[in-house]
Amino acid sequence: MKNWDSLDENGVCSSEKDCEDAYKVCQSLDIPFHQVSYVKEYWHEVFTNLLKEYEKGRTPNPDILCNKHIKFNHFYNYAINGLGADAMATGHYARTSQEDEDVFQQSHLAPSPQHVFRDRFEIRNPVRLYQGADRFKDQTFFLSQMSQDALRRTLFPLSGLTKDYVKKIAAEAGFQHVLKKKESMGICFIGERKFEDFILEYLELKPGNFVSIEDGKIMGEHKGWFTLTLGQRARIGGQRDAWFVVDKDITTGEVFVGPTTNHPALFRDTVRTDRFHWITEDPPTELIQTKMMECHFRFIHQMPLSESHNTLGPDTVCKDLNGVSWLTG
Known part of the structure; x- marks a missing residue:
């Protein structure tokens, strides 16, 4: 699934590398490989919303929005209605209130366990989202906007596993090219660039003042309130101690800051x-x-x-x- 179309800081399209890695895994497992692009949908349903929220002074989470609008909506419908899949499996560290053990214990040589999935879908009780076994890697936060319909037909094979154990399985299966990949952190499409530089490619520069919450003194200047989030360290030149963002006024462009990490x-x-x-x-x-x-x-x-x-x-x-x-x- 391709959602963002751009080159990284080295001029390489990271999504193409991800696609190549997934294709290699499919070849090793002898399963079909399909690729679909949602670049346009991501732009209109996730990224434009992201920009509007930043302009309002808020800090949205694109991963939650992507799961809601793209992965568990467009991609989910493609899997179920386009490919005719019984269900969709993802690598999130999470689980549901439905028991999946009977599905995974089926032999891959046996006929498709259609009755297992049919029984799952005919359950009238609402399906609940639960934390997986690896609490440190718990990703239910990013799945919090899922629909009931999508959750009912989603499997989380990693629900009972830890990240270390998954790496052990991958190593034993010979997937060294996957193990060498860096773990994705932060907003995926920004890469190694500074967030401030990235967001200013899409939003107009709107300089304003850093203002002390204690005495109203002007401490310095920022490039736009949307480049900062509450609690973030404000990098103000000439200050011996660290100052942190405590509030924003988008009408005046002022960003209020307070000293030390324990300021009330x-x-x-x-x-x-x-x-x-x-x-x-x-x-x-x-x-x-x-x-x-x-x-x-x-x-x-x-x-x-x-x-x-x-x-x-x-x-x-x-x-x-x-x-x-x-x-x-």
Whole structure:
């Protein structure tokens, strides 16, 4: 699946290399290889949304949007309706409330276990998304916007495995070319470039001032509020100590900063959100009846789960019971 069409810093199209690596694996396993491009769909449904959110002063997550709109929508429909697949399998470290062991224990020489999949799809209870065995590599954060229909027909073969064990399997299978690949980090299509340089290729330069949250003093100048996120270290010249972004005013272009990682302005205990997305489609009965619910949440991948108290209203309010820090680096 190709979603982005550009050259990396060395003038190489990384998606072509990924395609070649996948093709080699398919040859080794003697299974068909198919390639499909969603460059146009990604641009219109993910990337343009990304730019609009940055202009509003927010920091969206393109991986969540890609899974929602591309992988588990366009690609999922291509697999099921185009190729006639029973289900789609992905390499995410996650699992579902459906038991997949009986599927994987089938011999590859046996007839296709159609009854197994048919039984899965006819289950009337909503399918739930659960964490996999490797909690450190847990990727349910990126799957949080999946639809119920897609989750019902998705398999996660790595659900009970750790990353180290998967590497061991790959090594024993002779997939050295895959093992040598660097693990993808951050926004995939940016590569090794600085985020600021990348985003300024698409958004107009809008300089503004770094302003001290303590006394209103102008500390320096930035190239645009959309190049910065809450909690990020603000690289201000001439300062002995580190300063961090605590707030943004997109009407004036001012970015407010505070000194040290423990400044009170960096912390929040309440978050106001718009409507939640429920993978099971219906919200929990507790929330409907009492307009309140206790749960756990995270807003950054691999961040520890925090207990929260949710109140339902025109907007949903999440109050962190432990104290939330927006500090991200």
